Amino acid sequence: MSISSSSGDVLASALAVLLVLLACVELGDAAAAVSVYRLIQYDLAGAPLGSRAASVNHHAAALPLPAGADLSRSALVAPLLDLPLAFLREYLVQKKHLGALLILLPEKFNDKDAAANNDGNGQLKGALAELEKLLLHEEVPYPVYFAFQDDNFDNLLADIRKIASSGQPASATTGGYKLVVSSPEPKKVASPIISNIQGWLPGLKGEGDTEQLPTIAIVANYDTFGAAPELSVGSDSNGSGAVALLEIARLFSRLYSNPKTRGKYNLLFGLTSGGPYNYNGTNKWLRSFDQRVRESIDHAICLNSVGSWNDELWMHVSKPPENPYIKQIFEDFSDVSKEMGVSVGIKHKKINVSNPRVAWEHEQFSRFRVTALSLSELSSPPEFLESTGGLYDTRESADAESITRTVRVVSESLARHIYGLKGRNFDVFAENSSLAINPRYIQSWLDLLSRTPRVAPFLQKNDPFIAALKKELSEHTADVYVQSDVLDGMFTFYDATKANLNVYQVASVTFDLLFLLVLGSYLIVLFSFLVITTRGLDDLINIFRRPPSRKVKGA
Amino acid sequence: MTVFHFLNCAALTFGPHVVYYSATPLSEYDTIGTCVKAAVVYLGTALVKLVCLATFLKVPENDKFDPYQELMKIFIGFIDVAGLYFALTQLTHRNISQNHKFQAVGLGWAFADSVLHRLAPLWIGARGLEFTWEYIFQGLEANANLVMTLSLAALGSLMWLRKNKPRTLVPIIYACALLLATMPSITSYLRRSLEWQTPRVVGFELFSSLAMAFISWQLFSACQRTM
Numbered sequence: 001m002s003i004s005s006s007s008g009d010v011l012a013s014a015l016a017v018l019l020v021l022l023a024c025v026e027l028g029d030a031a032a033a034v035s036v037y038r039l040i041q042y043d044l045a046g047a048p049l050g051s052r053a054a055s056v057n058h059h060a061a062a063l064p065l066p067a068g069a070d071l072s073r074s075a076l077v078a079p080l081l082d083l084p085l086a087f088l089r090e091y092l093v094q095k096k097h098l099g100a101l102l103i104l105l106p107e108k109f110n111d112k113d114a115a116a117n118n119d120g121n122g123q124l125k126g127a128l129a130e131l132e133k134l135l136l137h138e139e140v141p142y143p144v145y146f147a148f149q150d151d152n153f154d155n156l157l158a159d160i161r162k163i164a165s166s167g168q169p170a171s172a173t174t175g176g177y178k179l180v181v182s183s184p185e186p187k188k189v190a191s192p193i194i195s196n197i198q199g200w201l202p203g204l205k206g207e208g209d210t211e212q213l214p215t216i217a218i219v220a221n222y223d224t225f226g227a228a229p230e231l232s233v234g235s236d237s238n239g240s241g242a243v244a245l246l247e248i249a250r251l252f253s254r255l256y257s258n259p260k261t262r263g264k265y266n267l268l269f270g271l272t273s274g275g276p277y278n279y280n281g282t283n284k285w286l287r288s289f290d291q292r293v294r295e296s297i298d299h300a301i302c303l304n305s306v307g308s309w310n311d312e313l314w315m316h317v318s319k320p321p322e323n324p325y326i327k328q329i330f331e332d333f334s335d336v337s338k339e340m341g342v343s344v345g346i347k348h349k350k351i352n353v354s355n356p357r358v359a360w361e362h363e364q365f366s367r368f369r370v371t372a373l374s375l376s377e378l379s380s381p382p383e384f385l386e387s388t389g390g391l392y393d394t395r396e397s398a399d400a401e402s403i404t405r406t407v408r409v410v411s412e413s414l415a416r417h418i419y420g421l422k423g424r425n426f427d428v429f430a431e432n433s434s435l436a437i438n439p440r441y442i443q444s445w446l447d448l449l450s451r452t453p454r455v456a457p458f459l460q461k462n463d464p465f466i467a468a469l470k471k472e473l474s475e476h477t478a479d480v481y482v483q484s485d486v487l488d489g490m491f492t493f494y495d496a497t498k499a500n501l502n503v504y505q506v507a508s509v510t511f512d513l514l515f516l517l518v519l520g521s522y523l524i525v526l527f528s529f530l531v532i533t534t535r536g537l538d539d540l541i542n543i544f545r546r547p548p549s550r551k552v553k554g555a
Numbered sequence: 556m557t558v559f560h561f562l563n564c565a566a567l568t569f570g571p572h573v574v575y576y577s578a579t580p581l582s583e584y585d586t587i588g589t590c591v592k593a594a595v596v597y598l599g600t601a602l603v604k605l606v607c608l609a610t611f612l613k614v615p616e617n618d619k620f621d622p623y624q625e626l627m628k629i630f631i632g633f634i635d636v637a638g639l640y641f642a643l644t645q646l647t648h649r650n651i652s653q654n655h656k657f658q659a660v661g662l663g664w665a666f667a668d669s670v671l672h673r674l675a676p677l678w679i680g681a682r683g684l685e686f687t688w689e690y691i692f693q694g695l696e697a698n699a700n701l702v703m704t705l706s707l708a709a710l711g712s713l714m715w716l717r718k719n720k721p722r723t724l725v726p727i728i729y730a731c732a733l734l735l736a737t738m739p740s741i742t743s744y745l746r747r748s749l750e751w752q753t754p755r756v757v758g759f760e761l762f763s764s765l766a767m768a769f770i771s772w773q774l775f776s777a778c779q780r781t782m
Contacts, residue, residue, distance in 0.1 A: 011765075504685040504686075512559050516563055526574050530579050534580055535580060
């Protein structure tokens with residue numbers, strides 16, 4: 001009996017089929033799970049913008065695309081620099097559908113220790129800025145996610161390209177990789193809250209002083225807005241301003257703690273929110289003040305993006321520079337900056353009251369007839385929703401030295417103004433003195449802010465970050481108060497900003513059917529073999545003949 | 556699609572048992588009772604083995620091959636053989652011939668083994684989206700296990716149920732039985748020490764099971780001839 005040879009035949013043919021099956025599906029990595037961050041979804045005055053969907057369950061595709069690929073059922077995975085914007089723009093303008101879009105950001109953004117090299121950076125920054133601008137102002141009907149590129153993704157892309165190069169785009173019938181993000185349907189954020197934190201350093205009221213002391217306000221907005229809310233850490237815009245404000249508060253609280261060195265000005269520190277939305281928060285904050293308090297504000301200094309300048313700082317005003325108040329303040333700044341070896345320029349932009357666009361924070365003060373100015377490294381006013389802490393604005397884009405320089409300019413000028421030290425050539429906040437500016441303080445707060453995404457609608461009233469800011473401000477100032485208000489109705493935001501992406505390697509339907517075929521034939525062969533060996537060939541034939549006569553029971 | 560894959564792998568894992576039962580005269584003689592009893596004995600044996608393993612084995616610190624631990628595992632593996640002995644000799648079967656008794660016991664034993672060891676991973680794993688070859692290999696292993704259990708049961712019935720055996724064949728019978736009983740340890744040695752990949756190990760199992768089946772079939776028919 002040739003059982004072994006027939007079984008050998010079966011085995012050989014089985015192995016052959018197995019090899020054919022192996023060719024259809026490659027052995028790949030196991031499923032991977034990655035954190036991905038969704039493009040922001042918001043409505044601006046009713047117009048839907050941003051990514052309008054959140055869940056993904058599509059086959060992965062990569063550039064370069066095979067000819068005739070239908071992307072409406074695929075998720076396109078593209079590294080940032082490989083994604084041609086013209087291609088994306090064409091898809092958006094022509095309202096062509098993608099299943100989903102996954103943009104891979106270079107790892108450098110996630111790595112705080114990587115030294116910023118300037119040659120690659122310019123291209124990266126430009127690409128990111130353009131991409132953000134495109135995506136923020138368009139309605140994108142499919143999910144768009146950002147992820148950080150690492151080895152897993154490199155392998156995934158290589159595998160997808162290999163499969164695609166064999167001529168077949170990924171779909172249910174050919175197998176490949178599947179990207180799954182199971183995210184709940186994005187819901188509206190019910191009442192987005194903006195929280196403004198204020199603190200006072202009261203000045204010294206002399207004997208017989210009946211009138212209210214004048215106040216100098218120092219303001220900076222701490223919130224951000226960007227394409228991916230979970231990645232909007234805004235180190236330069238405006239983390240730098242908030243950190244500078246905290247350091248100035250710390251310095252002046254030391255001066256003001258001793259009655260002998262307390263100035264005859266109150267100092268009001270304001271960490272405002274709602275900056276990207278035409279400084280809506282500042283407006284609400286000022287409105288919440290008693291009119292007398294508002295009128296007592298001598299002038300306000302707003303800090304916006306002071307984290308990456310070397311020689312030139314700009315002072316933006318809405319009153320003409322010939323105005324005596326403005327002139328005096330500008331002279332103070334110029335004197336101090338000249339001593340430091342940097343320069344301060346002045347830029348005048350008239351306010352158009354009918355235009356709702358508020359480009360600088362000082363314009364909100366000006367609308368309440370309070371003299372104000374904005375100090376910034378930017379020489380021209382930023383566009384709507386630009387320079388508000390986008391994807392590129394991470395820890396590397398701000399440095400502590402610039403912020404230190406800013407703090408020195410502001411605090412020295414303030415000190416000369418408050419204490420009447422004009423013309424006298426000495427530093428109040430000299431190095432190695434007890435009032436020295438502390439770069440480590442600045443650095444640690446900048447690090448913290450660069451780790452915390454701060455998009456206002458997603459910060460609750462009792463968010464630990466706001467509590468931390470409040471606590472820090474109360475270390476330096478008195479009467480710390482958090483004023484909360486609802487963001488104006490022009491903006492509506494949606495949640496589901498972060499999700500987990502699962503990457504599966506799936507086998508095609510043809511593979512399953514083929515396997516079923518092989519299995520079926522194996523079982524049939526096994527059955528016939530066993531019947532023949534144990535009962536005889538006649539029995540096998542009898543099974544198929546199935547005559548009306550009854551089955552013969554073995555005796 | 557993935558339930559499809561689960562059904563496919565389940566058919567590969569459990570199908571051969573069903574086919575064996577229905578194809579051979581086992582179904583005609585209605586030996587299902589024996590199979591069930593053998594399965595129950597297997598469950599009891601598995602329980603005893605687990606208790607012994609937990610009592611006598613240490614948790615390995617590193618993944619290296621420890622000869623003493625492996626020796627311990629081999630001894631515990633002999634509990635399997637004891638269980639088979641119990642199922643073959645001590646249980647009261649209906650009047651079925653030697654030939655069919657070892658087949659029924661082996662079949663029930665292998666089926667219980669497959670269900671216990673392979674059903675749960677199959678149910679949990681094969682239904683997911685991610686495709687791996689793991690469950691197909693598991694199915695192939697179940698097939699090899701079926702053949703090996705049948706061979707062991709055949710040799711066992713030769714050893715304990717048949718009184719007159721040709722003298723020359725007796726040591727061969729015992730040697731083959733020993734080889735079959737230690738087969739799990741051999742495969743784990745291959746996997747761990749020699750670091751064979753799963754396809755290679757499964758191929759080895761299939762090949763060795765067919766070889767042992769052939770040998771035990773020859774031995775069985777040789778003994779039958781002398782009767």
